[in-house]
Structure formats: C-alpha cells, structure tokens
C-alpha cells in the first residue's frame with residue numbers, strides 16, 4: 001500500500017479558480033503569482049500621472065552677448 005494521496009483541490013482566494021494545495025504549488029493557496037501578490041487592480045493605476053510643468057521661466061534673466069573684440 002502506498003500513502004500517496006491526491007493533492008487537495010481548493011479554490012483560489014483571489015479568483016476562485018480550482019488549484020491544488022500541494023507542495024508543488026508554490027503559490028498556494030493561490031493559483032498563480034498574480035493572485036498571490038494581489039495586484040489584479042494595479043493595471044489601471046498607470047493613469048495616475050501628474051503633468052509636468054509646461055515651461056519654467058526665470059524672471060530677471062536676460063541673454064547677454066559676450067563682447068566681441
């Protein structure tokens with residue numbers, strides 16, 4: 001007789017996908033790295049961008065030509 005039992009199948013806490021809760025599953029109890037890190041909603045965070053200042057003007061700065069001679 002062998003004590004090898006089939007891996008327990010559980011539902012991924014993140015997406016609910018059936019995954020094996022075994023030592024071979026490194027992301028257990030999740031199904032994948034994405035579910036483990038939980039960055040499912042991090043896709044739309046790229047829209048948070050602050051527009052840079054159009055142009056910086058320094059008051060009192062005048063272009064002076066070097067004396068030629």
Ligand SMILES: [Zn+2]
Nearest residue numbers: 012015031035
């Ligand atoms: Zn999952």
